[in-house]
Amino acid sequence: MKERLRVLEAEPCFATLEPHCLRLLASCAAEFAVEEGGYLVREHEPASAFYLLQEGSVALEAHPAGQAVVVLQTLGPGAFVGWSWLLPPYLACFDARALTAVKGLRFDAEALRRGMDRHPVCGYALLKHFTALIVQRLQAARLQGLDIYADGDPADVP
Amino acid sequence: MSPDAAPMPEAMAPRPWRIAARHREVASDEVFTWELAPEAGPVPAMAPGQFNMLYRFGVGEVPISVSAIPAHGRHLVHTLRAAGSVTRAMQRLAPGEVVGLRGPFGSAWPLTEAEGRDLVLVAGGIGLAPLRPVVEAVLARRAAFGRVVLCSGTRSPRDRLFTAELAAWAARDDLEVRESVDRATADWRGEVGVVTQLIERGGFDADRALAMVCGPELMMRFAVLALVRLGMDEARIHVSMERNMRCAIGFCGHCQIGPHFVCRDGPVFPYPVMEPAFRVREL
Numbered sequence: 035m036k037e038r039l040r041v042l043e044a045e046p047c048f049a050t051l052e053p054h055c056l057r058l059l060a061s062c063a064a065e066f067a068v069e070e071g072g073y074l075v076r077e078h079e080p081a082s083a084f085y086l087l088q089e090g091s092v093a094l095e096a097h098p099a100g101q102a103v104v105v106l107q108t109l110g111p112g113a114f115v116g117w118s119w120l121l122p123p124y125l126a127c128f129d130a131r132a133l134t135a136v137k138g139l140r141f142d143a144e145a146l147r148r149g150m151d152r153h154p155v156c157g158y159a160l161l162k163h164f165t166a167l168i169v170q171r172l173q174a175a176r177l178q179g180l181d182i183y184a185d186g187d188p189a190d191v192p
Numbered sequence: 193m194s195p196d197a198a199p200m201p202e203a204m205a206p207r208p209w210r211i212a213a214r215h216r217e218v219a220s221d222e223v224f225t226w227e228l229a230p231e232a233g234p235v236p237a238m239a240p241g242q243f244n245m246l247y248r249f250g251v252g253e254v255p256i257s258v259s260a261i262p263a264h265g266r267h268l269v270h271t272l273r274a275a276g277s278v279t280r281a282m283q284r285l286a287p288g289e290v291v292g293l294r295g296p297f298g299s300a301w302p303l304t305e306a307e308g309r310d311l312v313l314v315a316g317g318i319g320l321a322p323l324r325p326v327v328e329a330v331l332a333r334r335a336a337f338g339r340v341v342l343c344s345g346t347r348s349p350r351d352r353l354f355t356a357e358l359a360a361w362a363a364r365d366d367l368e369v370r371e372s373v374d375r376a377t378a379d380w381r382g383e384v385g386v387v388t389q390l391i392e393r394g395g396f397d398a399d400r401a402l403a404m405v406c407g408p409e410l411m412m413r414f415a416v417l418a419l420v421r422l423g424m425d426e427a428r429i430h431v432s433m434e435r436n437m438r439c440a441i442g443f444c445g446h447c448q449i450g451p452h453f454v455c456r457d458g459p460v461f462p463y464p465v466m467e468p469a470f471r472v473r474e475l
Contacts, residue, residue, distance in 0.1 A: 095378060103378040107385045112393075133381065170392075173414075177386045178374045182408045183317035183347040 038063045038139060041088065045112070047163055055156035058149045059141070066140035074115055074130040081124045083140050084116030090136035095129040107175075108133065117168055119143030120161075203441050206247045206292025207233060212267055214287050217353050222274050223318060224283060225259060227267040228293060235265055239300030240325035241432060241460040245440050246270060247292030248285070252278035255437040255455070257322035258296070261329075268293070271321035271353070297440045299460045301326050301404050302430055309428075310338040310396040314415045316345050316387055316407020320353050322432055323406050327361065334366055339396050341368045345387025345411070348373050349380045368395065387411060391418040398423035405463075406432040413470055416463055429463040449475065 039060040042048055048056060066085065068074055074085055074092060085092075091110045095103050106128060109115055115130050124143065150157030213227040229235075238244075238258050247253040254276075260269035274283035285291065303326065311330065315323045323342075330337050342361065346352050352373070362369040370390040372383040383390075387407070401424060405415050412431050419429055435447035435454040442456030449469045452458065469475055 091383075093378070093384065105376045105378055105380060105384045108372075108383045110383075131378075174386045174389060177388070177410070177414060180410065181347070181374070182410050183345075183351065183374065 035060055038065075041086075041139060045086070047167060051159055051163060052156070055153075055159050058153060058156050059146070059160065062142045062146040062149065063139045064142075066138060068132045068136045070132055070135050072132045072136075074132065074136070075126045076129050077126055079126050081116060081118035081126045081143060083143050084114060084119050085130075085141070086139045087111050087113050087115060087136060088138040090132060090134040090138075092136060093131050093133050095131055097129070107171075107178075114164075114167060117164070117171075119147070120164065203294060204439070206245065206253070206294045207231070208290045209268075209293040210290050211285060211287050214285075217271060219350055221283065223271065223351075223353060224274070225269060225271045226291075227262075227269050228291070229267050230293075231290065235268060236296055238268065238296045240303065240329055241301035241322060242296040242298045243322075243437075243440075243459065244268065244270065244293050244295030244297065245437075246272075246282070247294075248278055248281045249290075249292060251281040253292070253438075254278050254282075255297075255440060257432070257459070259321040259324050261325050263332075271318065271324075273318050295440065297455055299458055301432075301460055302402065303329055305428075306330075306402040306404075307336045308338065310401035311340045312391070312396055312401055312403040312419065312424075313340070313342045314344075314387060314391060314403060314405040314407070314412075314419075315342070316411035316415070317347065317351070318353065319405075319407030319411075319432070320344055320346075323404060324354060324357065326404060327357075327367070331361075331364075331367065338401075339368070340366070341370065341396055343370045343387055343390035343415075345372050345374065345390065345407070348375050349382070386414070388414050388418040391415060391422070394422050399425075401428065403429045404432075404460075405429065409433075409470070426463050426467065430460055431463050431466055432459045433461060433466060434459065 042056050042060055088111055091108050092115055093108050094106045096106055097103055118126050150160055208231040209228040210231055211226050212229040215225040217223040217225055238261055243255045243257045245253050246256050256270040256272055259271035272279050272282060274280045313323050330340055358369060361367050372385045372387060372390055376384045403419050405412050416429055433454045437447040437455040438444045440455045442453040447454035
């Protein structure tokens with residue numbers, strides 16, 4: 035527990051989180067490891083956990099029908115993997131595949147949701163932190179979707 | 193435009209330069225690099241960030257930043273993307289053929305101001321081309337700079353430029369190269385995500401670092417935001433603006449943004465100078 039708390043205290047995104055809220059988070063955490071090529075979660079599986087990566091990298095992948103697997107984003111040390119645990123139906127939307135051997139912390143989603151309900155002050159604080167990360171991810175995804183490196187209007191290009 | 197200044201005739205007259213060598217930068221040949229040698233006369237001194245007007249005789253002229261400044265001093269190097277009628281006509285030229293060139297024009301990346309500081313280079317797409325000579329200049333005098341981080345984003349793995357140089361730079365322990373692509377299939381072993389993700393990792397002294405950013409304007413806006421969020425002072429962030437430059441000497445007004453002419457006052461600007469323009473929708 036102490037080691038997990040130390041890891042969370044060192045995370046910049048939790049710098050302003052109160053100690054008792056960090057302890058709630060740490061109480062739901064356990065170390066995990068996945069080998070290269072293994073999956074942290076698969077699309078449509080229950081989102082029973084989310085992950086904080088400490089070593090290695092993970093690819094978020096989608097499988098469009100009849101097309102090659104598309105890598106939506108890669109995540110490395112310090113990144114969280116998984117948001118579907120926050121809202122029903124708690125089902126993963128994408129695959130999360132280990133590009134290399136991966137280690138980090140795995141959080142029990144149901145235990146954390148119960149803790150957040152029982153301790154709403156912590157629950158609200160944690161939700162604010164996770165929302166900030168989600169917004170950052172959403173803005174990045176929108177930027178990706180804009181295809182900013184594509185050619186502009188040919189009439190404007192010499 | 194100064195009403196008192198007359199255009200210098202030589203600034204508007206292209207000199208003939210021969211394509212000494214041509215390199216394909218991507219498999220589609222959409223992006224290619226010319227090494228140009230003058231038919232007569234000297235090779236002008238250029239600084240990273242500056243540009244020349246390159247002229248395909250009988251077709252048209254385009255502003256292209258210098259993408260390498262060889263130490264031997266016999267060539268100028270420019271990387272072009274075949275995106276419009278003039279550049280597509282240039283794409284069809286072979287080594288040995290002659291183009292027109294006038295320049296150099298414009299402002300340079302502030303390498304002197306960067307000495308003694310950490311340096312963050314952020315490149316989006318072909319924006320890596322104007323920053324490549326910065327990397328070369330820094331490596332030629334490596335001890336003069338602190339940590340150097342290059343963040344380079346492209347559309348997809350097949351759009352990556354200067355792959356040999358990127359690999360060589362990544363192998364060095366005195367230069368950190370962070371690369372990502374916006375989209376990829378599962379056979380790509382590198383990072384996928386927007387270039388701002390690479391910035392957010394930090395790893396440099398934001399209080400004192402200097403940043404040079406080059407790429408699509410939307411990408412530059414978000415890159416600046418990411419740098420500022422890490423604590424960088426906007427005054428030490430420099431952007432390279434691109435507009436449809438025509439005369440290159442501040443007369444025609446095609447490249448004007450507010451009170452500034454990109455060709456004459458830029459293309460490299462401290463971000464605070466351009467910040468008001470970035471906030472104007474559709475500018």
